[in-house]
Amino acid sequence: MLKDYFIYSVRNLRHRGLRSWLTMIGIFIGIAAVVSLIGLGEGLRIAIMSQFGFLGPDVLAVQASGLALAGPPGTGVVEPLSDKLADKIEKVNGVEAAFNRYIESATVEFNDRQSVGIAGSVPEGEAKKILETMVNLKAEDGRLLKDADSRKAVLGNNFGGDDKFGKGIRAGDRILINGADFEVIGILEKKGSFIFDNVVLMNEQVMFDVIGNKKEEVDVIAVKIDGTGRINEAKESIEKLLRKERDVKKGEENFVVQSPQQVLEALNSTLFAVQLFVYIIAAISLAVGGIGIMNTMYTSVLERGKEIGIMKSIGAKNSAIFTIFFIESGLLGIVGGIIGIILGMAFAFGLSVAGRAFLGSDLIQASISPWLVAGALVFSFALGTAFGVVPAYRASKLNPVDSLRSAK
Amino acid sequence: MKPIIKLEKVWKTYKMGDIEVNALQGLDLEVRQGEFLAIMGPSGSGKSTAVNMIGCLDVPTRGKITLEHHDISKLSESELAQVRGRKIGFIFQQFNLIPTLTALENVMLPIVFQSVSREKRIRKAAELLKIVGLSGRMNHKPAEMSGGEQQRVAIARSLANNPDVILADEPTGNLDSSTGETVMGFLQNLNRKEGKTIIMVTHDNNVAKHADRIEFLKDGKVIENFEIH
Ligand SMILES: Nc1ncnc2c1ncn2[C@@H]1O[C@H](COP(=O)(O)OP(=O)(O)OP(=O)(O)O)[C@@H](O)[C@H]1O
Numbered sequence: 001m002l003k004d005y006f007i008y009s010v011r012n013l014r015h016r017g018l019r020s021w022l023t024m025i026g027i028f029i030g031i032a033a034v035v036s037l038i039g040l041g042e043g044l045r046i047a048i049m050s051q052f053g054f055l056g057p058d059v060l061a062v063q064a065s066g067l068a069l070a071g072p073p074g075t076g077v078v079e080p081l082s083d084k085l086a087d088k089i090e091k092v093n094g095v096e097a098a099f100n101r102y103i104e105s106a107t108v109e110f111n112d113r114q115s116v117g118i119a120g121s122v123p124e125g126e127a128k129k130i131l132e133t134m135v136n137l138k139a140e141d142g143r144l145l146k147d148a149d150s151r152k153a154v155l156g157n158n159f160g161g162d163d164k165f166g167k168g169i170r171a172g173d174r175i176l177i178n179g180a181d182f183e184v185i186g187i188l189e190k191k192g193s194f195i196f197d198n199v200v201l202m203n204e205q206v207m208f209d210v211i212g213n214k215k216e217e218v219d220v221i222a223v224k225i226d227g228t229g230r231i232n233e234a235k236e237s238i239e240k241l242l243r244k245e246r247d248v249k250k251g252e253e254n255f256v257v258q259s260p261q262q263v264l265e266a267l268n269s270t271l272f273a274v275q276l277f278v279y280i281i282a283a284i285s286l287a288v289g290g291i292g293i294m295n296t297m298y299t300s301v302l303e304r305g306k307e308i309g310i311m312k313s314i315g316a317k318n319s320a321i322f323t324i325f326f327i328e329s330g331l332l333g334i335v336g337g338i339i340g341i342i343l344g345m346a347f348a349f350g351l352s353v354a355g356r357a358f359l360g361s362d363l364i365q366a367s368i369s370p371w372l373v374a375g376a377l378v379f380s381f382a383l384g385t386a387f388g389v390v391p392a393y394r395a396s397k398l399n400p401v402d403s404l405r406s407a408k
Numbered sequence: 409m410k411p412i413i414k415l416e417k418v419w420k421t422y423k424m425g426d427i428e429v430n431a432l433q434g435l436d437l438e439v440r441q442g443e444f445l446a447i448m449g450p451s452g453s454g455k456s457t458a459v460n461m462i463g464c465l466d467v468p469t470r471g472k473i474t475l476e477h478h479d480i481s482k483l484s485e486s487e488l489a490q491v492r493g494r495k496i497g498f499i500f501q502q503f504n505l506i507p508t509l510t511a512l513e514n515v516m517l518p519i520v521f522q523s524v525s526r527e528k529r530i531r532k533a534a535e536l537l538k539i540v541g542l543s544g545r546m547n548h549k550p551a552e553m554s555g556g557e558q559q560r561v562a563i564a565r566s567l568a569n570n571p572d573v574i575l576a577d578e579p580t581g582n583l584d585s586s587t588g589e590t591v592m593g594f595l596q597n598l599n600r601k602e603g604k605t606i607i608m609v610t611h612d613n614n615v616a617k618h619a620d621r622i623e624f625l626k627d628g629k630v631i632e633n634f635e636i637h
Pocket residue numbers: 401402405422423424429430431449450451452453454455456457458
């Protein structure tokens with residue numbers, strides 16, 4: 001029965017094609033704005049996280065500069081960081097530990113197929129533990145690296161899925177990394193970060209031997225602040241040290257010391273202002289869209305007075321009339337929502353592609369989760385029905401005789 | 409034969425702002441089971457109003473209407489809808505088909521409101537369209553059919569839930585006389601062969617001749633009545 005009402009409602013909406021589409025404009029602009037914005041915001045968070053490869057309130061990242069926010073860390077830099085610096089930074093007041101990290105892209109071969117991964121070094125000894133807690137590394141399958149492991153690798157979660165090679169890699173499988181034979185000893189838990197889900201972790205020395213990183217050219221120095229939490233003071237001290245070491249004046253630094261967390265927070269707060277603005281516009285658009293649906297439904301009730309009278313005369317109860325109109329307004333909402341989601345996704349992904357093409361930046365990334373899509377759908381349906389309740393109720397209460405007497 | 413419908417001193421007053429219109433003024437009427445009754449009278453005499461009351465589309469301001477021994481003034485809105493759906497079949501002057509639905513879907517609609525399974529509904533509707541000679545028009549929309557065809561679809565629709573009573577308010581009013589005859593043929597058949605009780609409003613003497621009895625209304629009351637057969 002509900003199915004019949006549904007078919008009938010669809011028929012009516014299509015019958016009033018142009019008006020139905022116009023009614024949905026408000027909804028899909030609003031939903032598109034929300035979806036693209038949430039998608040881009042989420043993408044940005046992930047991008048920043050990936051940029052540094054670690055995150056935490058007590059962590060600093062040192063990189064040779066120019067490309068602090070763009071491109072893979074530490075690549076294409078004129079004067080790379082020396083591997084001697086970490087030891088010196090570790091002696092700075094307030095610093096608990098500092099260690100070098102090497103990052104390079106690498107080809108992975110498995111099941112006769114190839115894929116590109118991000119090879120990342122894992123330091124030895126105490127620094128290994130610190131890195132593991134900094135990034136919160138956990139193996140979903142197998143174990144993490146030990147110092148004695150050579151030609152052994154731990155892979156990001158995406159390698160465990162079937163998409164890359166047609167079948168997922170498990171701990172114990174053998175793979176080729178840049179042509180060299182490796183044993184996989186662990187698969188990481190899902191991180192939701194592009195870098196960590198595609199990472200190929202190996203011990204530092206293995207990285208020099210197989211991938212060919214130069215020990216002298218460090219990509220990032222990870223710095224952990226001690227328990228006093230004086231992160232800004234530590235940062236200044238490190239900057240002072242680096243200026244001396246690299247022989248540059250204040251204001252002309254060819255390096256950056258950043259707290260990934262602070263970068264993220266700063267961006268978040270700027271983003272928040274922008275987001276708030278767009279949300280307000282989206283809310284207005286949705287409210288206008290909702291009122292549009294209400295208006296269209298009222299018009300529809302007026303126009304179809306006779307139809308309502310006919311249906312009542314052949315046995316439709318008030319509840320049946322209500323349901324028909326209720327479904328119609330819900331459909332207006334949900335179809336508007338679907339279009340809005342598609343537009344929003346297209347906009348977000350389009351912007352991220354454009355960002356990569358014109359700015360060479362990975363920062364503009366779209367990450368649209370199934371939850372976001374589902375949420376937007378439910379919301380748009382609820383919006384349609386909420387604004388449709390009153391007209392539908394009005395329709396259901398029409399007097400059959402009066403409706404039959406109406407001209408249309 | 410016992411009366412299936414009984415109207416006792418029925419009044420209907422419409423209020424239009426300050427003006428009150430008495431569409432019915434103490435109407436008494438009895439319709440026996442299986443009878444074919446024609447209602448005639450000048451425009452505005454209350455014929456449609458009377459038929460709408462019998463069809464449970466509206467309730468009287470005063471007086472009592474019994475349908476199969478049920479006092480319909482005591483029924484709730486949804487019970488009235490139930491009665492309309494199951495016991496009454498309506499046929500109107502303007503055919504009143506739903507424009508967005510095909511002939512088959514129009515005939516099925518009353519059954520949809522009674523929640524009958526889809527296959528049963530389709531079978532029943534197709535069967536009824538066959539009876540009115542429109543098997544070839546099942547998937548046509550009302551706008552694609554002639555007036556006579558539309559009215560035959562409406563007749564099929566009125567039979568969808570196999571009601572005891574058919575109410576026809578000027579069923580031939582929008583048709584030429586020969587098409588009107590065809591439609592009347594179907595109604596007469598329903599009365600004679602299926603034993604349906606039919607109440608029909610008409611202005612046309614030739615149409616009224618198909619009935620067993622004619623009641624004349626004026627100013628919301630019966631002023632005369634004829635037995636034909
Ligand atoms: N819903 C209504 N609101 C106000 N007045 C009404 C309503 N329905 C009927 N009337 C009035 O009641 C009177 C009887 O109307 P009704 O439609 O029953 O006449 P009728 O005999 O069917 O006339 P016709 O032959 O023209 O169809 C008329 O004066 C009409 O204007």
